[in-house]
Amino acid sequence: CDGGSLTVGLQSDPNLYRTPSTVTAGGRSVRVPPDGEQHTFTVPLRPTNGACAVTFTVSPAVVPGHGDLRRLGLHFNTFRYTP
Numbered sequence: 001c002d003g004g005s006l007t008v009g010l011q012s013d014p015n016l017y018r019t020p021s022t023v024t025a026g027g028r029s030v031r032v033p034p035d036g037e038q039h040t041f042t043v044p045l046r047p048t049n050g051a052c053a054v055t056f057t058v059s060p061a062v063v064p065g066h067g068d069l070r071r072l073g074l075h076f077n078t079f080r081y082t083p
Helices: none
Strands: 004-011 021-025 028-032 038-045 057-059 075-082
Touching: 004 028, 021 038, 028 038, 038 075
Parallel strands: none
Antiparallel strands: 004 038, 004 075, 021 028, 021 057
16 A cells, blocks of 8 residues: 545434534544434545555444444445545
8 A cells, every 4th residue: 555545425324413523534534413314424544555444443332232242433434545
């Protein structure tokens, strides 16, 4: 990887969330409303030793309950790399 950008398509689940979620990566953040629509988020890629990595943080995460103990964030529907 020589750098570039990564654009992701994000979607919140209106059945789990009532308020927007915040996604942070690459020193940037975006709020995703629980409207069931896809929203895009573009993060710059900075190579380290020829490799690019992005860590996304989603807040808040929700535990659905009723025996389901998973921590759920957002749907990451698409990933598009641009050199």
